[in-house]
Amino acid sequence: MSAETVDGVGFRSERGPVLVSIMVSLSLVALDATVLATAIPTIVGELGDFALFPWLFSGYLLAQAVTTPLYAKLSDLFGRKPVMLVGIGLFMAGSVLCAVAWSMPALIVARAIQGTGAGAVQPMSVTIAGDIYTLAERARVQGYFASVWAIASVIGPTLGGLFAELGIWRWVFVINVPLCLLAAWMMIRRFHEDADRGDRSVDVRGAVLLTSGLTLLVLGILGGGQAWAWSSMASIGVFGAGAALLTAFVVAARRAVEPILPGFVLTRRLLLTTTLIGFGVGAILIGLTSYVPTYLEGSLGVSPVEAGLALTTLTIGWPLTAGLAGRIYLRIGFKSTGLIGAVLALLGTGGLVATAHQPSIVAMAALCFVTGCGLGLLALPALVAAQSSVDWDERGVVSGTHMFARSLGSAVGVAVFGAIANSVFGEGDVHTLGAATIQSGTAAVFVGVLVVAVASAAAVIAMPSTPPRTEP
Known part of the structure; x- marks a missing residue:
């Protein structure tokens, strides 16, 4: 299968096997993004060092963020497939090390190795899709990708909570190994590309x-x-x-022949605004996935499984609207679709701030769902708008820059939100802090999330009203 478009979208089309291989690869990142949060209290209970727990996310996300531009540029030089396979291999190695971690610092290092793999897997998934599908077809393909996140959003938090309750939290990472092997095998067998592998500098x-x-x-x-x-x-x-x-x-970067992050991605208005949107989406998502389970378990005393189910509404809302976003932006444009998403995100995060001191699992689930719906309509139009504005030889770095911004937003977000929460929590953990303290700490985090949502809405407003261009 070359990176040229042919008729048909779906599993039975000529490109169907490639679509399946991309979906399996994407499931690695999707499941990892949802399975860990509900197991955090149990992991901290066994390994200790509660103050270090934000690094479980930040180390992973930072490694993912800083390697994404490198992988993206390498994919433009040497092809998408070898970069994807390297990413899958690193992700599997990191997962194995996470499963045998003996301390919180060791787990953090292993998570960082996982992140270096995710830095290739996620951007290569969307870049390959951008290569082999036209803009109109991508609207349908996003429905398939959304189904991966939807399934992961249901399975991940519940599975993480179940493993935590059974005292086998290490299986959160063990389950990645067979998925990695399957993803690598399918990518080797199913995806073939004609990439220019000339001698170009890195x-x-x-x-x-x-x-x-x-x-x-x-x-x-x-x-x-x-x-x-x-x-x-x-x-x-x-x-x-x-x-x-x-x-x-x-x-x-200004002097490099092939800069890892070309200047044009931040000087073109469309690319700059969509990059800022990606940063905001990453920060909002990690802020909620990191602290909603802690908030519910600490303030209401719910089980990890119950907290996971509440968080699931966030990760269901995202793929639900992402699956619809393609049809919407083809009718009303990228910017208008993003504005709808921004309004929903503001309503959801504003509601979280307003109700933080009156804990209710039902209210939390509902507001997370609204926020997730908004993020789905923010993230996808921004990514596709950026991709559709460039040709093949720039699409890898543009896609990678967007995913880099989202990962960086998550990495910086978890660091900032962690600093905010730790200023209230001090040296305590979810098992020793009182409900009032946990409510105060997470309320402060929710305020930070709302501020990011406001900034993301401003980026959408500044986005040029460029209609989706016609692609061959």
């Missing part, structure tokens, strides 16, 4: 500077107020070094 220096700079900034956010005071020399040094490295990255 911006290694830029990749190192970007990775190092972002790592230091996130480390500074997570450590502030916990490992050191915000105004301490350690804090100033970490943030200063991070800023210096990112400045050096910008300079290096």
Whole structure:
């Protein structure tokens, strides 16, 4: 199967086997995004170090974010398939290490290895789809992708909660191994591409500077107020070094023949606004998936399974509207679709802030569902608008930049929200803190999530009203 479009969309079409292989690969990231949150209290109970638990998400997301631009550029140079296979292999290796982790720091390192794999799998999934399907066909394909997230949103939180209650939380990671093997086998067998593998340079220096700079900034956010005071020399040094490295990255990118993050992705108005939307979506999603289970288990005393079911409404709402978004944006445009999503996200997150001190599992589930519906209508039009504005040789880096922004939003979001929560929680954990303290901490996090939703809505408003272009 080459990266050229042919008639038919669906499992029985000529491209059907490729679609299935992409869906299996995407399921790795989708399941991992939903299965861990409900098991966190149990993991912390066994491994300890509650103050470090945000790094379980932040380490993964940071690794995913900083490697995504590199993988995206490599895919434009050498093809999508080899990059996808490397990502699947790293994800499986990280999963095995997570399953045998003996301490919280060891688990965090293993999660970071998982993240380096996810940095290839997720952007390559959407990039391959962008290569082999036209814009109109992509609207239908997104329905298939949405079904992956929908299934994962139901299975993930429930499975994570079940493993936690049974005391076998390590199976949260073990289940990834057979999925990785299946995804790799199907990708090898089913997807064939004709990629230009000419001798083109890779911006290694830029990749190192970007990775190092972002790592230091996130480390500074997570450590502030916990490992050191915000105004301490350690804090100033970490943030200063991070800023210096990112400045050096910008300079290096301007001089590189093939920059890891080309300047045009941030100078074109459409790409800049869609990138900001992706950042906001990532931050909102991680803020809720990280703290809704803790909020419900700590303030209401519900079981991990019950907390997982409440969180499921968020991850059901997203794929539900994402599956419909393709039809909507083909009729009213990308921007108008995004505005509908922004309004729903504002209603949902605003409701969470308003009800944080009157805990109700029903209200929480309903508001998470509304927020999820909004995110589905925000995320997909932004991604497809960005993809459809460029040709094949730029689509990998554009798709990768968008996924990079979403992953970075999640990484920075979990760091910021973790700092906010830790300022209230202190050294306690969900098993020792009182219900009132947990409500106060998560209420502060929800305010932060609402602020991000407002900023995302502003990015949608600034987005140019460009109708979907006709693709061959």
